[in-house]
Amino acid sequence: MTLGELARIAGGRLHGDANLKIRGVNGLAQAEPGEITFFSNPRYQEALKATRASAVLVGESALALLGGRDAIVVEQPSLAFARVSAAFHPRPEYLPGIDPRAVVEEGALVDPSATVMAFAFVSRDARVGARAVLHPAVFVGERAEIGAEALLYPNVVVRELCRVGARTVVQPGAIIGGDGFGFAFDSESQQHTKVPQAGNVEIEEDVEIGANAAIDRATLGHTRIGRGTKIDNLVQIGHNVQVGPLCILCGQTGIAGSTELGAGVICAGQVGVADHLKVADHTKLGPKAGVMSDIEEPGYYLGTPPIKAREFMRREVVARRSGESARDLKRLEKRVAELEAKLEALTKR
C-alpha cells in the first residue's frame, strides 16, 4: 500500500510522499524500513527518534520530533494505528459449511454461510447466524443463539438458551451461561440447596469476551453484557449482572451477582465489585480496586473500599510517614510532660 492510501484509511493528513510504498506495520523499536509505526505514549520519545520505520502515525504536537520522517498526522495515533493495522491484517477467511466430524443436532439451524469446524457441537434447536464461525470443541447448547459474524474460538462453551450478539468475538475457553452461584442453606438437612439457575446470558453485538472468562446465567431473567463492551481474560461475571454498553473490563476482574455497571465503566485488572451494587456511568476503577457499596459519582477510584485516586495517593504519603508521625507524637508527648512539670514548679514557686 502507499502512504497516500494509508492516510485515507487512517483519516489523517499526509505529511510526506503519497507514493511511498509501505508493506507492513510495526512497533517503534521493531519497525524496519518499508514499515509504518505509530507514536502516542510520550514514554517512547527516544524510540521515536531512533525508529527505522519509513513513516509514523503521529499527533500534531509530536510532528516536531519526527526529524524529517514521512508521517500521517492524526488526532488519535492509537486509533489510526488500529485502522492501518487492520488494513494489513484482515480477518481470515473461513470456509463455510459444517465439517462432517462436527455434531449438529436435530432442529438446530445453521446458516449455510456459517463455519462449523470438526468437534464443534450444536445442540437441538440452537441457531447459528450468517458467517458465524465455530472452532473445534465449541459447544452451543439447546436453543442458544449465535449472531451473524460472531467468532467463537476453540473450546468456547455457550450453554442452553444463551445469546451471543452479531460480530461478537469470544476468545478460547470462555464459558457463557454456566450456572450462577446461588444456594440457600437448609438447616434441616444441613445442606446448601441449589437455587435453579433458569435464566440466560444475553450478550449484545460487537462485544469481546476474553480467554477463559466466565459469564454466569441468571437465576431468572438475564445476565446482560451491553453493546460494544470489551471483557478481558479470566474475568468473572456473576448471575444477573447488568454490564452497560462500551465498558472495558480488564483481566481477572470480578463482578458479583446482580450488580449493575453503567455505560462506559472501566475496570482495570483484578478489580472486584460486590453483589447488588450500582456503579455510575463512566466510573473508572483502578487496579485491584474493591467496591463494597454503590458508586454514584463518576471519577477515578483506587483501593478497597475505593476512594478517589487523589485521596488514595494522599493517604499513601501519610502512610509512608506514619512511623515518623508516631515518633513525632511520642516526642511531643514528652515535651508537653516537661512543660507541665516546669509550669507546675513555676506555679508553686
Next chain:
Amino acid sequence: MTLGELARIAGGRLHGDANLKIRGVNGLAQAEPGEITFFSNPRYQEALKATRASAVLVGESALALLGGRDAIVVEQPSLAFARVSAAFHPRPEYLPGIDPRAVVEEGALVDPSATVMAFAFVSRDARVGARAVLHPAVFVGERAEIGAEALLYPNVVVRELCRVGARTVVQPGAIIGGDGFGFAFDSESQQHTKVPQAGNVEIEEDVEIGANAAIDRATLGHTRIGRGTKIDNLVQIGHNVQVGPLCILCGQTGIAGSTELGAGVICAGQVGVADHLKVADHTKLGPKAGVMSDIEEPGYYLGTPPIKAREFMRREVVARRSGESARDLKRLEKRVAELEAKLEALTKR
C-alpha cells in the same frame, strides 16, 4: 401448580387461595400475574409493593407489607424459593448411553444408565457411575472415578486417579487434577526441578465446582473437597489443600498448597489464603481478604492481613481522617513550641 401444592413444597403456611394456579417463578420486578415471587432482601421493599406477581414467598415479619396479596409464609424465603423454583425447573433428562462419537477406552466401566455424549473421552480403567452425565469434550483420565448422578458440563477435565463424588456438579471448563505447582530449585543445573505430582483429587458428594475453576492434584496423597462444599468460577485450589464440608468459596478465590479450611468456611470473592495454613470452622473471609497466618478464632475478617471486620471499618475511619490528623499534629507541635518559648521567657524574667 396450585398455591396449595407450592406451600407444601416450600414447607410453608398458606396465606390465601389454595387453588390459585401458579405457572412459574420470577423476580419481584419481573414477575407477571400467574407467577410467584419471593421477598427476602429488605433493600427491595419498594419492588415488593409494586410487584405484579400473584403470590409471594415471605417471612412472617414481612406479611404486613403484602397489601392483601396471596402468600406462603416461610422461615427462609430464599430456601423456599430454591425449592419452589426447582419444582418449576426440574433437572433436564439425559438419554442414557454412550454416543458412538465418544471414546471409551478399554477397561473403562460406564454404567448403562450414564450418558456419555459425543467427543467425551473416558480413559482406560476409569469408572462412570449410574446416571452420571458427561457432556461433549469432557475428559476423564485413567482410573478416575465419576460418582452416580454427577453432572459434568462441556470441556470439564478430570485427570487420572481423581474422584468426583455422587451428585457433584462441575460447570464447564473446570479442571480437576492438574499438576500441583511444586518445584525445587537445582542450583547445579540452574533449573526449577519438577516435583512429581503423584497424588489425586478427592471430591466428595454434593459438591459444586464453578466454570473454569482449577483444583490441583496432591503431590502425594489427596487434595480434598468436603461434602456439600460449593466452589464458584475461576477459583484456584492448590495441591494437598483440604477443604472441609459445606464451605462456600466465591469467585476467583485462591487457596494455596496444603492449607486446611475447616467446616462451613465462607470466602467472599477474590479471597486469597497462603500455603500451609489452617482456617477455623465457620470463619468468614470478606471480599479480597488475604490470609497470611492461621485463623484460630472464627469471625468475619477483612483486609490483608485480615482483621475483624469491625476493626477494619474503624481503621478505615482513622485512615479517612489521617491527613487531618497529620495536620493536627503539626499544629500542636507549633503550639507546644510557643508554650516552650513563653515559659522560657517567663522563667528568665
Next chain:
Amino acid sequence: MTLGELARIAGGRLHGDANLKIRGVNGLAQAEPGEITFFSNPRYQEALKATRASAVLVGESALALLGGRDAIVVEQPSLAFARVSAAFHPRPEYLPGIDPRAVVEEGALVDPSATVMAFAFVSRDARVGARAVLHPAVFVGERAEIGAEALLYPNVVVRELCRVGARTVVQPGAIIGGDGFGFAFDSESQQHTKVPQAGNVEIEEDVEIGANAAIDRATLGHTRIGRGTKIDNLVQIGHNVQVGPLCILCGQTGIAGSTELGAGVICAGQVGVADHLKVADHTKLGPKAGVMSDIEEPGYYLGTPPIKAREFMRREVVARRSGESARDLKRLEKRVAELEAKLEALTKR
C-alpha cells in the same frame, strides 16, 4: 529400590543400611514402613518424630532429630525429594501416532514419534515435534509449533503462529495466543475499535503453564515466556509481556501488557503488575502485591503499591495502633490547651 540407589539418585550421603528396600515415597504423616519421606519445613518437627517411614531425606542439621532412623543426608531435602519421587513416578509412556479420530490438516507436520490423541486438532502448516503429546481436544492453530517432548494436556489451545518450546508442559485448559486486549476508542462511531493482534506467543523450553492460564499473543512481535519459567493456574499474561527465564508466577497472578519481568522474578498468588513496567531480576512480590510503577531494586515487596516487606510489617503495627494514636493526639491536644490557659493566667498574674 534400595536406600543406596536412592542416595545416588538424591545426590546425598547414606546414613544407614544401603540394602534397605524402599517401595515408595510419601509425606511425613502419611508414610508407611517401607517408604521414604523428607523433612525440610521446621513446622513439621513433631511429624518427623512420629513418622512411620523407614527412611528420611534430611539436611545435616536435622540429623539429630531422627532418633536412629535411616536417612539420606542432602543439602536441599526438597530437591532430593523431587529426584527420588521422580524415580518412583516416571513420566507415563504414550503410544506414538495419530489417532484416526484426531484431525491433522493438510501441510501440518507431525513427528512420527509424537502422540496425537482423539479429538485433537492440528491446523494447516503446524508442526508437532518428536515425542510431543497432544491430549484430546487440544487445538494447535495454523503454523503453530509444538517443541519436542512438549506435553499438552486436554483442552489446551495454542492459536496460530504461537510456539511452545521443547519439554514444556501445559496443564489442561490453558490458552496460548488468545488476542491481546487492545482497543482504541473511536469517538466518531462511538465504538471501541479492535487493534489487530497480529503477533504471537513464544514459549521457550522447560516452561510449565498452569491449568486454565491465559497467555495473550502480541499486538505485533512476541509475547515471550523465558526458559524454565513456571506459571501456575489461572495466571493472566497480557500482550507483548516479556517474562524472563526461571521466574515463578503463582496462582491467579496477572501481568498487564508490555510489562517486562527480569530473570528469576517470583510472584506469589494473586499478584498484579500494571502495564508497560519493568521489574528487576530476582524481585520477589508477596501475595496480592499490586505493582504500579517500575521496580528497580530487587527485594521482597508487599502491598499495593508494593513496599519492602519490612516496611509493610512496620506500617501494619502502626495501623494496628492507629486508633490509639488518634486518641493519644486528642488527649495531648487537651493537655496543651490546659497548659496554654495556665500559662496565660500565670502571665497575667
